[in-house]
Amino acid sequence: MEQAFKRTQILTNHLLQSSPSSQTLSSNACLSYSPPELSESYAFDIKDMRKLIDRHNLEERDWLFGLMKQSKLFNPKVRGGKVFVSPDYNQSMEQQREMTLKRIEYLLEKGAFKGWLTEKGEDIEMRKFAGFEVCSIYDHSLFTKLGVHFFLWGGAIQFFGTKHHHDKWLRDTENYSIKGCFAMTELGHGSNVRGLETVTTYDSNTGEFVINTPCESAQKYWIGGASNHATHTVVFSQLHINGTNQGVHAFIVQIRDADGNICPNIRIVDCGHKIGLNGVDNGRIWFDNVRVPRENLLNSVADVSPDGKYLSSIENPDQRFAAFMAPLTVGRVNIAISSVYQSKVALATSIRYALTRRAFSLKQNDPEVLLLDYPSHQRRLFPLVAKTYAMSFAANYLKMLYVKRTPQSNKIIHIVSSSFKATFTWNNMQILQECREACGGQGLKTENRVGQLKGEYDVQSTFEGDNLILMQQVNKILDDWPRS
Numbered sequence: 001m002e003q004a005f006k007r008t009q010i011l012t013n014h015l016l017q018s019s020p021s022s023q024t025l026s027s028n029a030c031l032s033y034s035p036p037e038l039s040e041s042y043a044f045d046i047k048d049m050r051k052l053i054d055r056h057n058l059e060e061r062d063w064l065f066g067l068m069k070q071s072k073l074f075n076p077k078v079r080g081g082k083v084f085v086s087p088d089y090n091q092s093m094e095q096q097r098e099m100t101l102k103r104i105e106y107l108l109e110k111g112a113f114k115g116w117l118t119e120k121g122e123d124i125e126m127r128k129f130a131g132f133e134v135c136s137i138y139d140h141s142l143f144t145k146l147g148v149h150f151f152l153w154g155g156a157i158q159f160f161g162t163k164h165h166h167d168k169w170l171r172d173t174e175n176y177s178i179k180g181c182f183a184m185t186e187l188g189h190g191s192n193v194r195g196l197e198t199v200t201t202y203d204s205n206t207g208e209f210v211i212n213t214p215c216e217s218a219q220k221y222w223i224g225g226a227s228n229h230a231t232h233t234v235v236f237s238q239l240h241i242n243g244t245n246q247g248v249h250a251f252i253v254q255i256r257d258a259d260g261n262i263c264p265n266i267r268i269v270d271c272g273h274k275i276g277l278n279g280v281d282n283g284r285i286w287f288d289n290v291r292v293p294r295e296n297l298l299n300s301v302a303d304v305s306p307d308g309k310y311l312s313s314i315e316n317p318d319q320r321f322a323a324f325m326a327p328l329t330v331g332r333v334n335i336a337i338s339s340v341y342q343s344k345v346a347l348a349t350s351i352r353y354a355l356t357r358r359a360f361s362l363k364q365n366d367p368e369v370l371l372l373d374y375p376s377h378q379r380r381l382f383p384l385v386a387k388t389y390a391m392s393f394a395a396n397y398l399k400m401l402y403v404k405r406t407p408q409s410n411k412i413i414h415i416v417s418s419s420f421k422a423t424f425t426w427n428n429m430q431i432l433q434e435c436r437e438a439c440g441g442q443g444l445k446t447e448n449r450v451g452q453l454k455g456e457y458d459v460q461s462t463f464e465g466d467n468l469i470l471m472q473q474v475n476k477i478l479d480d481w482p483r484s
């Protein structure tokens with residue numbers, strides 16, 4: 001009752017003030033303003049909170065943030081003695097792409113990706129997660145371009161390939177002397193990967209695979225890194241052996257030479273400007289009977305002998321494809337984690353705004369009320385903060401599940417990573433919208449990030465498995481799950 005009265009008073013006062021005030025303007029309120037991020041004090045130890053929330057590799061995270069703050073490439077700005085970094089979204093698409101590449105090259109030179117593909121074990125996996133989380137907090141294009149290179153292209157070599165692929169490609173991928181991309185989606189088929197129309201045949205006379213785009217709907221589409229920078233790709237294609245379609249397989253293809261020229265019989269066209277993520281060069285690719293050596297088939301699950309016999313211990317093409325794809329869950333894990341960090345960025349900004357922004361006063365000449373003192377504003381933002389904490393802990397659980405994976409836990413990881421990816425990214429979009437509105441007009445200014453992040457992160461509900469399709473898969477697996 002008391003609250004309702006207070007609220008009515010604020011509104012009444014607002015109406016009473018609507019006639020021109022006889023008071024002269026005072027600059028005091030302006031002069032006393034100080035952004036909260038420069039003066040805020042905490043009733044808890046930030047280090048303890050970080051241990052709880054970020055959990056691991058805190059020093060490495062700080063080192064990486066430090067590298068960003070030191071370089072002009074990351075657009076540092078000094079405010080009140082503190083350095084803030086954030087991309088300049090006002091740049092053209094081409095400039096954003098070049099900046100993303102330069103940022104990667106700078107971090108590479110400083111050793112930020114050391115061991116990412118050549119070392120094994122929990123330590124390096126946790127270090128990779130931490131580094132990648134820092135990159136994701138900075139910019140989604142940086143996160144995505146790195147993700148395509150290290151986790152999709154690099155992950156395909158690691159998980160779909162065998163020893164000779166690892167020996168040949170992983171070191172050069174880690175040091176970025178080759179730049180990889182991942183060509184799965186086609187114009188005609190995205191979610192339905194088994195329907196891909198690219199066709200590969202085997203020529204036993206030369207010991208080569210021949211990869212072809214037979215029709216317009218088979219052109220590879222949205223391929224991150226393909227338009228400007230990638231030198232190699234892993235191509236997903238139907239494999240036809242002696243007239244039998246053995247289903248979708250993955251092949252390594254060089255698409256550019258070291259000077260950046262597109263290789264013969266390959267055509268690449270840009271996908272154009274997007275609503276966000278313009279620092280990533282997404283491209284379309286056509287293959288005109290491109291020949292690659294037999295060894296370029298990633299053969300963890302199936303192989304073709306030199307004389308052209310198809311070899312696999314799994315008979316059913318659908319089961320074979322499922323077994324083939326099963327280990328590549330890391331992209332979804334990363335996306336789930338990064339979407340929670342974006343929710344944190346947006347909530348931190350909107351709550352800070354609500355702690356400084358005043359609107360309407362209870363009584364004439366009283367100070368105006370802080371936005372966060374309005375119950376409606378609290379009810380808007382606090383449940384989202386609580387949800388984000390819960391998702392942050394859940395994301396840490398997912399990370400541990402992934403790092404401690406075994407062949408037996410692949411199915412569980414598939415279920416958890418798919419459902420978390422869908423839930424967290426959907427939730428992130430809702431949070432970004434609420435936070436954008438909670439910041440009023442300031443939420444629309446790109447420099448303040450919150451509004452811009454909506455365009456940057458919208459794609460997370462579509463790539464690495466459309467959210468709805470992922471949830472359908474989870475639903476089906478759980479439906480079929482044996483009940484004791």
Ligand SMILES: Cc1cc2nc3c(=O)[nH]c(=O)nc-3n(C[C@H](O)[C@H](O)[C@H](O)COP(=O)(O)OP(=O)(O)OC[C@H]3O[C@@H](n4cnc5c(N)ncnc54)[C@H](O)[C@@H]3O)c2cc1C
Nearest residue numbers: 182183184185189190191222223224459462463464466468
């Ligand atoms: C910026 C960006 C970057 C990308 N990067 C890459 C990349 O590097 N490499 C790559 O291979 N791909 C990439 N993709 C492609 C991405 O993975 C696909 O867009 C995604 O898999 C969805 O496929 P689609 O776009 O064909 O959508 P569709 O499959 O056509 O789906 C469209 C809609 O239909 C719904 N739908 C589809 N099937 C069903 C069904 N059975 N029942 C009910 N609803 C259904 C979906 O939920 C969705 O809402 C990228 C995409 C974007 C936008």
